[in-house]
Amino acid sequence: MFTFLHQNITTSTIVGVVFLCFSTNNYAANIEAGKAKAQTCIACHGPNGNSIISEFPSLSGQPAQAISTALYRYREGNRKNPIMSPIAAELTNADMNNLAAYFSAEKRTSTHITSAQNVSLGPELANKYNCTQCHGPQMLGLQHIPRIAGQQHQYLIMQLRGFKAQTRSDMDGNMSSAASALTDADIVILSDYIAGLADRPTAKNE
């Protein structure tokens, strides 16, 4: 029993000491290790976690806990996806925490341009349907709740339709409940509005 504990403490102390200086929020996870591991992820999720494919979500600027929670749920089979489930199956908790630390520290950008009409309709709908209650006033996410501001347009539509149809795995029932009140027209407006809520990428990123 002492062997078990001792090894863990020794390993993690070393990791903690070496990489604490990179950490912005006392998160002992290793950003550099996360970046190295992220090479598989960026094939779909884009450079620095800013997706360039509308069906695949951006990971940049997510709360770290939202990323690690999603990965955990894929690995444990609570959320299923033909691409993500096998990838997550290979990750340890430490890998997940490191990936989360890396992507959460990257800046979110979005190339999506919201229609003028939805720029004006969006905020009221986001308030009416309580998006901001959990995702935050700027929809930047909090703890395990993902940032949706500047998320990929098609991805947002797919998730909301999935929650409404109760085919999308739901942690605690809140999203299925929230989406049950949405019409499909609302889903399209909200997704268009929320997808545009991020800075445009700089020339270098593009």
Place this chain on the structure above:
Amino acid sequence: MKKKIIASLILTLAIPAFAQQKPEEPPPRWLQGRSEADAKSTLHPFNPKLTGADISELQISKLKLPAGFSINVWAEVPNARSLARGSKGTIFVSNLAANDVYAVVEKDGKREVKKILKGLTAPNGIAFLDGTLYVAERTQIKKYENIEDRLDNPPEGVLVVDGLDPTNGPGHFWKYLTVGPDKKLYFNIGSPQNITIPNYVQGAIMRVDPKNGRLERYATGVRNSVGMDFHPVSKKMWFTEHGRDWMGDDKPEDELNVVTKEGENFGYPFCHQGDIPDPQYGKYASCDQFTPPALKLGAHVAPLGLHFYTGTQFPAEYKNSLFIARHGSWNRSTKQGYDVMRVTLDAKGKVTKYEPFLTGFLFDEKGDPPMWGRPVDLLVMPDGAMLVSDDYNGIIYRVSYKKP
């Protein structure tokens, strides 16, 4: 047969309610009952880190205990919630957010953590009786016989009772499960919302006889209890109860209750902490109709597991002391709880002392998050040490005593 009749009776009651289920209140569920005055509140619950904490992140050295006591990390189990011990020494650990049950076994001096059940629904409640592990999920209790001989190849669960989430409400669907001196299983069916009039089996502590599935209501007017234990001498059930949210920072206080007769009513949703009528439902009843708490535990402290200390390792004065794990407040602007408290009782069962035992998880009472760990359940080991689960970090700690 009886089991089937009762189960189907509950289902019959449940189906129309489920079919009619419309979200009466907008999500998230924890906002239900919030008044206009609190509309701008930024208070929110805290969620566990499912991938666990790196042990180096745990601020073990910040934890405080009375002289002679010490604490160390005993095992890492994702989202560790309830603890139960098998007769052959296996420690079973449930979780809530990750839908699994784990077993911790010691083999050749090494501790091993195994996932034994997966894909369950909020399997927060676990209890062990006569070789069998019972698991309380959102809607049902299942049993796993001879589990300790089959940890690597666990059997399919066999249904004990179902229909335990009759309205599929968004709140308090997780169960605590324990075994009474009568070898029956005791568990909560929480209120489906923060504040509402529950149906007959909700807002209650139920019991089921695992031999025949017979279901009875043991106590009522209980908003949600996630901790129950029986006094080693009086055999009475003591339980923790969470008070409602959104009545301000200091109201109402959470409760420590004791059941003195079957079917006793503890007041929810009409009366809180024994003496505060609910702003909405209080007019339908009077507080003096209900059993008041044995002790007010503090507002929003979220008391979970409670256990009488029956070991011999701690000093003699700890014998039959009641330990209470307080998961910690979210619905309060200045946070409190996040600790393990000790309650002492006199020979008549009257509370004589309520004092901190294990503190130091709370580091910033105005912070977001305010804590680095959250105690959930307690288990007294055969050697007299006490295990404490922490679902936020996925850690089980061991508290032990050595004469200073």
